[in-house]
Each structure stands twice: as C-alpha cells, then as structure tokens.
Amino acid sequence: MTTTPADATATPSWADLQRHHRDFRGDLRGWFATDPGRAERLTRTAGDLLVDLSKNLVTDETLEILVRLAHDVDLPARTEAMFTGEHINVTEDRAVLHTALRRAPGTQPPLVVDGQDVDADVARELDKLSAFADQVRSGAWTGVTGKPVRTVVNIGIGGSDLGPVMVYEALAPYGEGGPAARFVSNIDPTDVAQKTAGLDPETTLFIVASKTFGTLETLTNARLARAWLWEGLVAAGAIEDTDEARQAAVGKHFVAVSTALDKVAAFGIDPANAFGFWDWVGGRYSVDSAIGTSLAIAFGPDVFRELLAGFRTMDEHFRSTPLERNVPALMGLLNVWYVNFLDAHTHAVLPYAQQLHRFPAYLQQLTMESNGKSVRADGSPVTSQTGEVFWGEPGTNGQHAFYQLIHQGTRTIPADFIAFATPAYPLTDADGDGGAVRPGADVHELFLANFFAQTKALAFGKTADEVRAEGTAEHLVSARTFSGNRPTTSIMAPALTPSVLGQLVALYEHVTFVQGVVWGIDSFDQWGVELGKKLALEIAPAVSGDDEALAAQDSSTKALVEYYRAHRA
Numbered sequence: 001m002t003t004t005p006a007d008a009t010a011t012p013s014w015a016d017l018q019r020h021h022r023d024f025r026g027d028l029r030g031w032f033a034t035d036p037g038r039a040e041r042l043t044r045t046a047g048d049l050l051v052d053l054s055k056n057l058v059t060d061e062t063l064e065i066l067v068r069l070a071h072d073v074d075l076p077a078r079t080e081a082m083f084t085g086e087h088i089n090v091t092e093d094r095a096v097l098h099t100a101l102r103r104a105p106g107t108q109p110p111l112v113v114d115g116q117d118v119d120a121d122v123a124r125e126l127d128k129l130s131a132f133a134d135q136v137r138s139g140a141w142t143g144v145t146g147k148p149v150r151t152v153v154n155i156g157i158g159g160s161d162l163g164p165v166m167v168y169e170a171l172a173p174y175g176e177g178g179p180a181a182r183f184v185s186n187i188d189p190t191d192v193a194q195k196t197a198g199l200d201p202e203t204t205l206f207i208v209a210s211k212t213f214g215t216l217e218t219l220t221n222a223r224l225a226r227a228w229l230w231e232g233l234v235a236a237g238a239i240e241d242t243d244e245a246r247q248a249a250v251g252k253h254f255v256a257v258s259t260a261l262d263k264v265a266a267f268g269i270d271p272a273n274a275f276g277f278w279d280w281v282g283g284r285y286s287v288d289s290a291i292g293t294s295l296a297i298a299f300g301p302d303v304f305r306e307l308l309a310g311f312r313t314m315d316e317h318f319r320s321t322p323l324e325r326n327v328p329a330l331m332g333l334l335n336v337w338y339v340n341f342l343d344a345h346t347h348a349v350l351p352y353a354q355q356l357h358r359f360p361a362y363l364q365q366l367t368m369e370s371n372g373k374s375v376r377a378d379g380s381p382v383t384s385q386t387g388e389v390f391w392g393e394p395g396t397n398g399q400h401a402f403y404q405l406i407h408q409g410t411r412t413i414p415a416d417f418i419a420f421a422t423p424a425y426p427l428t429d430a431d432g433d434g435g436a437v438r439p440g441a442d443v444h445e446l447f448l449a450n451f452f453a454q455t456k457a458l459a460f461g462k463t464a465d466e467v468r469a470e471g472t473a474e475h476l477v478s479a480r481t482f483s484g485n486r487p488t489t490s491i492m493a494p495a496l497t498p499s500v501l502g503q504l505v506a507l508y509e510h511v512t513f514v515q516g517v518v519w520g521i522d523s524f525d526q527w528g529v530e531l532g533k534k535l536a537l538e539i540a541p542a543v544s545g546d547d548e549a550l551a552a553q554d555s556s557t558k559a560l561v562e563y564y565r566a567h568r569a
C-alpha cells in the first residue's frame with residue numbers, strides 16, 4: 001500500500017460536490033412534504049442498529065456523489081488494507097488491527113500478519129484474562145490476607161481509561177453481584193485520593209493499564225496506589241512492615257495490562273499477572289483488548305465476549321456491505337460533507353440513555369486524537385479541513401443546557417441522537433402530575449418522546465407564520481422562530497445490550513476511519529500529544545523551586561509559575 005494517499009480534493013467527485021454545493025439549499029420541510037418515501041429510502045440497518053439518515057441535509061444526489069468520492073479515494077481497498085494488517089499506520093510503521101481482537105473464534109484461514117498468527121495470540125490472551133476474571137469473581141483469587149476481591153481499581157489514562165469507564169457505566173445493570181470497579185486516570189492527586197477513599201486494601205485489586213507502561217500519570221498513580229495499599233495493610237496489621245511482605249502484597253493486589261511486559265516487571269508486578277496486547281492495537285481502539293480486564297472482572301468473561309461479538313457484527317457489516325448501504329461509510333461521508341462543504345466545526349453526540357453518559361467523552365479521544373491532523377500520511381499538508389470537535393451529554397440533560405445553540409445558533413451542528421426501545425430500568429410514575437403526565441406513565445416513554453421531538457424540531461423548525469398563528473406579539477416573533485434544517489442522524493436499537501454497545505463503538509471506529517481515508521491522513525498516530533508531555537517534564541523543576549529553570553521560561557509561563565509558587569499553601 002502506497003504511503004501517498006489519494007487527494008480527495010483533486011478527484012472528479014470532489015469537483016462534483018463543489019458544483020452540487022453551489023446550488024444546494026437545504027430544505028428538510030419541503031423534501032419531507034414532497035417525498036413521502038424519504039425516511040424509508042434513507043434509513044439503513046447495521047446489525048441491531050436502525051440508522052435514520054433522512055433528517056440530514058442531503059439529497060439523493062448528494063449521497064450518490066459522496067459514495068463516488070469514497071470510491072475515488074479507494075475506501076474499499078483501504079478498508080481491506082486495514083482488515084488484512086497492512087501497515088496503514090505509516091508514521092509508526094504498524095498494522096492497525098483492532099478488528100482482529102474480535103474475529104470469530106476459529107475463523108479460517110487464520111490471520112497471519114508480519115509472520116505472527118494474530119488469531120492465536122488474541123485467543124490465548126482472551127482465554128488468559130477470562131480465566132483470571134473467573135478466578136477473581138469466584139473468590140479463588142484472594143488478596144494477601146485471603147479475602148476475596150470486592151473492588152477492582154483500573155489505573156490508566158486516555159485509551160486505557162475512557163473505554164473501560166464508558167463500558168462500565170453503559171453495562172452497569174450487568175454488573176450486579178460482581179466486584180465493583182473504579183477508575184483512576186488523572187494525575188491530579190484528588191483522583192487517586194477520592195477513588196481509594198472508603199476501600200479496604202485487603203479486598204482491593206489494582207489493574208495498571210498502560211499500552212506503553214511509560215505514561216507519567218499512570219505510573220505515578222500506580223505508585224500512589226501501591227503506597228496506599230502498603231500503608232493500609234501495615235496499619236491494619238495485615239502484613240509485616242518488611243520489603244518481602246510488601247512485595248508479596250503487590251503480587252496479590254496488582255496486575256497489569258500492557259504491550260511492554262519488561263516494564264511491568266520493572267515496576268514490581270509479576271509478568272505472570274500481566275495481560276498483553278500488541279502494538280497494532282491503538283490506545284483509543286483498545287477497550288476490546290486486555291485493556292478491558294476490569295470489565296471482564298466486573299461483568300464476567302461471557303459478557304465481555306458478547307461485547308466483542310457486537311464489535312464483530314459491525315466489522316462484518318463495514319467490510320462487506322456495498323457503500324450505498326454501508327452505515328459507517330455513509331455516516332463518515334456525511335461528516336465529510338458537513339465539515340468540508342457546509343462548514344460544520346463540531347459534531348454533537350446525544351445519547352438518550354443515561355448509561356451512555358461517558359460515550360461522548362470516549363468518542364472525543366476516538367475521533368479527535370485520530371483525525372485532528374494537519375498533514376497527510378505522506379507528510380504533505382492536508383488539502384482540506386480535517387476533524388471535528390465531538391461533544392455531547394445525555395438527553396434530556398443537554399436539552400436544558402446547550403440545545404438552545406443547536407436549535408437557534410448561527411452554526412450548523414450535525415448531531416447524532418441515540419436511543420433504545422427497552423430501558424434497563426422500566427419505571428412508571430404512579431401518581432403522574434395531574435396534567436400531561438398521566439398516572440402510571442411509563443417514564444421511558446416520556447424520555448423517548450423527547451428524543452423523537454428534538455430531531456423533529458431541529459429538522460422542521462417553526463416558521464414565523466406558525467409563531468404568529470399562536471397569537472405571539474409581533475416583536476417576539478423572530479425570537480420564537482426556528483429555522484429548522486438542523487441536521488440529525490437517529491440511531492436506535494432494541495436495548496443497550498453488550499452486543500449493541502460493541503456495535504455502536506465499532507460503528508464510530510469505522511466512521512472515524514472513513515473520514516481519515518477521505519482526508520488522506522494517518523488516523524492511527526497521535527504525535528500531537530507529545531510536545532506538551534515533554535514540556536511538562538521540562539517545566540516541572542521550575543514549578544518545584546528551581547530558579548534557573550524558571551528563568552528559562554517565556555514571560556507568561558514564568559509569571560504563571562511564580563503565581564503558583566507565591567500562592568501554594
């Protein structure tokens with residue numbers, strides 16, 4: 001595979017999109033009024049997901065040209081290159097094989113990449129972590145004083161945290177009866193202090209999760225956790241205050257997940273208690289690797305495997321469905337349309353599911369670390385805008401916070417609305433409110449009525465005449481008018497099961513990939529996070545009182561550090 005990507009902006013389809021855009025006038029009201037088949041024609045399915053694209057600012061022609069664009073930039077060939085392990089992460093010279101983490105067991109022929117039987121490696125690690133999870137859950141694995149584990153604390157950051165946290169929250173109803181999980185990520189000492197508060201060291205298991213095992217935040221937090229463990233065990237008289245006793249305690253209360261098993265050993269964790277993965281799994285694509293060990297413990301390995309099966313369902317859809325019906329491809333292409341032609345800068349993800357409250361944060365790393373790039377895979381400058389700011393909050397909380405801007409602001413904000421037919425907690429409001437909420441109302445129905453209403457309001461708005469017809473005073477008419485034409489995609493599934501969650505995550509992984517292919521960038525490196533990390537280490541001495549290091553700083557940084565030094569209590 002060449003390292004010189006196609007330049008989308010030099011393709012015939014891009015020129016067609018430019019022409020199409022010149023005459024384009026979004027008219028969701030008119031389109032729906034004159035075309036009763038629009039919703040059905042623009043709704044797709046992928047696995048268990050129903051994806052209604054009809055409230056997007058596109059015509060059939062827009063979609064047809066976008067699909068041609070995908071062909072012009074060789075999306076199908078690039079997709080195959082990813083699935084088969086070509087080194088498409090060119091700046092790190094690596095394969096990109098998160099999809100190998102969820103291939104069907106026993107798939108023939110096995111996937112062999114760079115001489116490595118990837119399927120065998122994945123199966124071995126999955127079996128190892130499943131057996132460990134079973135041991136912890138059954139109580140066969142105990143702490144140093146023989147007590148079973150009640151809480152696992154995952155220590156990791158970025159991809160070694162956001163995925164596990166997001167899934168833990170999303171699948172909470174599946175965790176009843178199992179060990180609880182907590183997650184420490186921030187180097188702000190508040191995080192480790194608060195997350196260890198109230199825990200019993202004798203029943204706590206720490207998982208140090210770090211792909212590189214060199215991340216400052218994670219290793220610092222791991223040392224703080226180890227000190228907390230030792231202090232607590234010694235104070236309780238559970239272990240002797242000796243090096244041997246301390247080391248034995250680490251052996252029973254710390255495991256690790258990493259690609260760097262030598263560094264795990266150097267930290268003092270027995271490599272026998274370490275779960276591996278491989279450099280071809282990017283951090284932000286790693287929740288379905290051993291990075292999900294906390295999830296396998298909290299929910300059980302069967303639930304974890306169901307999650308993987310969901311990922312696989314979407315992988316198969318993405319790899320084998322023609323682009324016209326290929327949901328990740330179409331969603332990625334729509335994002336290109338919005339970013340490059342309709343000048344969208346941000347993209348909202350609005351789950352009508354409290355359990356998905358960390359999903360937007362998870363997607364921020366997935367999409368923005370992947371596609372926030374200014375150079376193409378061959379190092380040349382990008383030829384169009386790239387990336388979008390992803391953000392969101394669960395409905396209906398967002399409605400009472402930032403939806404005002406989506407409904408009436410000056411910018412186009414494409415938004416994905418996500419909802420499930422069946423709730424995890426089917427509650428009814430026995431009393432009702434004596435008005436709109438009838439006694440015995442199904443609260444999930446009230447919730448979903450909001451989901452349906454919002455995309456309708458955004459698409460069709462409210463005209464000035466409709467506002468006037470309600471008797472609104474003339475001087476208030478413009479403030480109460482809604483332009484409509486605000487694009488949304490509605491994603492629904494029967495319920496938020498482990499499989500459906502896997503499908504959703506894989507959907508966005510592939511959407512991100514599609515956009516990266518069109519923009520010609522390497523969506524799998526993250527050099528942009530390095531400079532700040534390096535400077536933090538350089539500035540640290542100045543912060544701690546080194547005047548020479550302080551003098552070397554620019555005037556703004558120097559003044560800020562001086563402020564810190566003067567005010568630190």
Ligand code: F6P
Nearest residue numbers: 158159160210211212215283529
């Ligand atoms: O700094 C960014 C990053 O490298 C992410 O890509 C990654 O998910 C995170 O740091 C954590 O890295 P690690 O798992 O190696 O500790």
